[in-house]
Amino acid sequence: MSYSYALRCRECAREYPLDPIFSCEFCFGPLEVAYDYEAIAANTTRESIEAGPPTLWRYANLLPCDVDYKVDIGTGFTPLIKADCLAEAVGLDTLWVKNDTVNPTWSFKDRVVSVAIARARQFGFEAMACASTGNLANSVAAHSAAAGMDCFVFIPDDLEQGKVVGSGIYDPTLVMIEGSYDDVNRLCTEIAANRPWAFVNINVRPYYAEGSRTIGFEIAEQLGWRAPDHIVSPMASGSLYTKIWKGLQEFHKIGLIEEPTTRMSGAQAEGCSPIATAYEAGTLNFVPQKPNTIARSLAIGNPADGYYALKTMEETGGAAAMVTDVEIVEGIKLLAKTEGIFAETAGGVTVAALRKLVASGKISRDEETVVVITGGGLKTIEAVADKVSAPLRIPARLEKFDAALAARDVAPVAVGV
Numbered sequence: 306m307s308y309s310y311a312l313r314c315r316e317c318a319r320e321y322p323l324d325p326i327f328s329c330e331f332c333f334g335p336l337e338v339a340y341d342y343e344a345i346a347a348n349t350t351r352e353s354i355e356a357g358p359p360t361l362w363r364y365a366n367l368l369p370c371d372v373d374y375k376v377d378i379g380t381g382f383t384p385l386i387k388a389d390c391l392a393e394a395v396g397l398d399t400l401w402v403k404n405d406t407v408n409p410t411w412s413f414k415d416r417v418v419s420v421a422i423a424r425a426r427q428f429g430f431e432a433m434a435c436a437s438t439g440n441l442a443n444s445v446a447a448h449s450a451a452a453g454m455d456c457f458v459f460i461p462d463d464l465e466q467g468k469v470v471g472s473g474i475y476d477p478t479l480v481m482i483e484g485s486y487d488d489v490n491r492l493c494t495e496i497a498a499n500r501p502w503a504f505v506n507i508n509v510r511p512y513y514a515e516g517s518r519t520i521g522f523e524i525a526e527q528l529g530w531r532a533p534d535h536i537v538s539p540m541a542s543g544s545l546y547t548k549i550w551k552g553l554q555e556f557h558k559i560g561l562i563e564e565p566t567t568r569m570s571g572a573q574a575e576g577c578s579p580i581a582t583a584y585e586a587g588t589l590n591f592v593p594q595k596p597n598t599i600a601r602s603l604a605i606g607n608p609a610d611g612y613y614a615l616k617t618m619e620e621t622g623g624a625a626a627m628v629t630d631v632e633i634v635e636g637i638k639l640l641a642k643t644e645g646i647f648a649e650t651a652g653g654v655t656v657a658a659l660r661k662l663v664a665s666g667k668i669s670r671d672e673e674t675v676v677v678i679t680g681g682g683l684k685t686i687e688a689v690a691d692k693v694s695a696p697l698r699i700p701a702r703l704e705k706f707d708a709a710l711a712a713r714d715v716a717p718v719a720v721g722v
Contacts (some may be wrong), residue, residue, distance in 0.1 A: 308345045309369040312336040312511055315613065323369070325428055325508045335609070336511045338369040346559040351530055354561075361416055361519040367555060369512045370423035376452045380415040381519055383407050385527040385675070390643035395660045399673040401533070403524060404646055410447045410471065411681035412440035412602075412649075413545065417516035418505060422448045424512040425503035431455065434502040436493035438486045438541070438602045439468030440649075440680050445505055446475035457502060459489050464601060467684040485596055487607050514610075517545045521552025524675055525562050532556075532565035534672035537659045539651045539679055540571040540580050540625070541603040543614030549677070550617050569623040570667065571614060572658030574598035574633060574650075580611045584625035589615045599630045599688045600650040602680060624667040626658035633657055634692050637682060647682035655679075 311320040316334030327336055349366045357363030361381025365372045384404045392400035405413040418441070422433060432455035435445045442458040449456035456477035460469070461484060473479050482489045490506075497504040505513045525532055532553050538546045546569065553565040573581040576598030583591035591611045596604035608614070618625060628636070633650055636657035641647050648656070659676050662668045682689070697713065699705040 307369055307371050308341045308348075308366060309338045310341055311339045313339040325425075325430075325503065327508055327510045338511055338515055340367070340369075340555075342555070342558050349559055349561075351526075351561060354526065361419060361516070361523075364519055364522050367518070367522065367559075368420055368423075369515050370420055370427055372423075374423045374426040376419065376422050376426070376448050378409045378415070378419075378448065378451050380408050380419045382523060385524060386644065386646075388644050388676075391640060391656070391676075394639060394643055395656075396663045396670055397668070397674055398671050401524075401528075401673075401675045402640075402644055402646065403520060403675055403677045405520070405677065405679050406646060406648060406652070406681035410440070410443040411684060412444065413517070413520065413677075413679040414440040414444040415448075416519050417441075417513045418444040418448050420516035421503070421505040421509050421513035422452060422454075425505070425509055426452065426454075428503065428509075430501070430503035432457065432500075432502045434458065434493070434497070434500075434504045435506055436486065436490040436504070437506075438604060439464045439471075439684065440602050441506065442477075442479075443468060443471040443684075446472045446477040446479075449477060450475040459493050459496075461486055461489055461601075465685045465687055467686060471684060486605055487593075514544045514548060517548035518552035518555065520545070520677060521549040522556060524549075525553060525556050525565075530562050532562055532567045533675045534566070535568045535570065535623075535668050535674040536677065537570045537572060537655055537662065537668075537674065538677045539603055539655045540573050540608070540614055541605045541651075542608045543571075543580055543610035543612075545677075545679070546571050547610055547613045547617050550621065567621060568668075568672070569617050569621040570658075570662055571618065571623070571625045572655040573625065573627045574600040574603055574654050575627045575629050576600070577604045577606055578627040579606060579608060580614050581625035581627040583611070583615055584618060589619070591615065598633075598650075599685075600633055600654050601685075602649060602651045603654060624662055626661040626665075626667070628654055628657040628661065634689055636660070637689055638692070640678070641682075646678060648678045649680040649682050649685040650688050651680050652678040652682070653688070
């Protein structure tokens with residue numbers, strides 16, 4: 306069973322039944338799932354979690370859906386890697402990488418979709434849908450296929466080919482919209498009002514968003530049941546960033562960890578940085594932007610949770626940084642060559658922002674820091690395809706190999722050879 310009991314407005318605190326709705330009828334504020342934490346605490350221990358499956362379903366007592374409706378394709382409990390080489394490169398004593406590139410469709414979106422589709426099935430929906438910058442489309446299509454449900458995914462028409470194919474392979478109805486993600490989202494909001502479909506990030510958004518909390522749960526458990534000093538997360542809508550913090554707070558609320566004092570910092574691309582720009586201006590009111598960045602998975606110019614991300618930043622004493630497209634590529638390459646992790650552009654944003662935050666003193670050398678890497682690099686190879694070393698192309702003869710090595714050592718190899 307689920308210990309969720311209501312939806313609560315994040316602005317006026319009015320409560321609603323656990324229905325497929327997402328905004329308050331009184332003040333139009335966003336709705337969030339409310340839980341019976343006393344009941345969760347009475348039925349959840351460190352030992353019971355550790356005895357659970359090696360997926361996010363080990364935290365079933367903290368999820369807003371009944372496990373009988375789950376679609377489990379192996380999401381969650383991803384590695385937390387001690388990143389000593391990257392730590393040295395950016396100037397930290399202790400750094401961890403939360404590696405969500407290894408989820409079933411190679412991004413953290415599998416977490417939110419796992420929860421959303423379970424709740425959608427519990428509601429009795431027969432079709433899933435989403436507005437997506439790519440990763441969410443991949444995950445909704447995969448989970449829908451595993452559940453035997455119809456699927457409709459809507460994406461901007463400028464997505465990377467890896468993400469388009471990564472959705473199409475599951476045979477959903479794939480719709481490309483001429484415009485940005487914000488254009489896609491506006492259309493999907495209209496469609497959601499006229500179709501009996503579970504739009505994971507619209508009419509079942511309150512449940513969907515709760516899946517991101519499992520990153521916070523896992524970080525605390527994997528660190529030996531404690532919270533780190535600092536977490537750096539990418540920000541698109543701002544939901545992931547705020548829910549990681551919520552997860553840490555909930556673990557304290559039910560008695561699993563000490564009260565967290567984690568500072569939460571966020572990363573955005575300079576070409577789409579409404580939250581980071583507002584942080585630098587010292588305001589909680591962000592101004593929507595028109596995206597122009599290679600980090601398309603973060604290209605949300607009007608972030609739904611932007612205000613709440615800025616409030617979390619203020620509450621925890623965190624910060625925000627924005628990085629250029631050139632720095633994004635450098636971040637991807639730095640993570641790959643130091644820790645052997647090939648991240649998509651969002652990962653490049655986060656690593657580059659981490660570097661800036663350390664260099665500016667926003668993160669101290671002695672703070673134990675976790676950087677959240679949310680998606681795999683094979684989805685966005687266009688960003689780095691012409692920035693990596695070209696292969697040595699030779700006949701299959703030893704002397705040719707020796708000559709090529711000698712030539713490489715005295716002159717750079719031309720890209721494209």
